Amino acid sequence: MTLKKTLLALSASAAIGGLAVVAGALPASARMVCNSDGDCWHTDDSRARYGNDVHAQYHPDDWYFHQHWNADKEHHYRDYHEGRGYYRGGTWVGE
Helix, strand or coil, X not given: CCHHHHHHHHHHHHHHHHHHHHHHHCCCCCEEEECCCCEEEEECCXXXXXXXXXXXXXXXXXXXXXXXXXXXXXXXXXXXXXXXXXXXXXXXXXX
């Protein structure tokens, strides 16, 4: 292999590695939202805002993994639901 090909291969590898580092450093758009009833759900839209009547608390996406859902009497994880909306009293309210 010539020196030119070796340097080209090394620079391509460095560029791909650099892109992987940058992509990993970008903020995640997903997050967890909990309301005052203790209903918690996952949303892919980090810009979503809920009305004052929802009393939403926003958590990072990995917050879910740090909870003990079976033993937690204050929070209840609700399944993913299509479309925009939120949970109230354990029921999905679509917008």
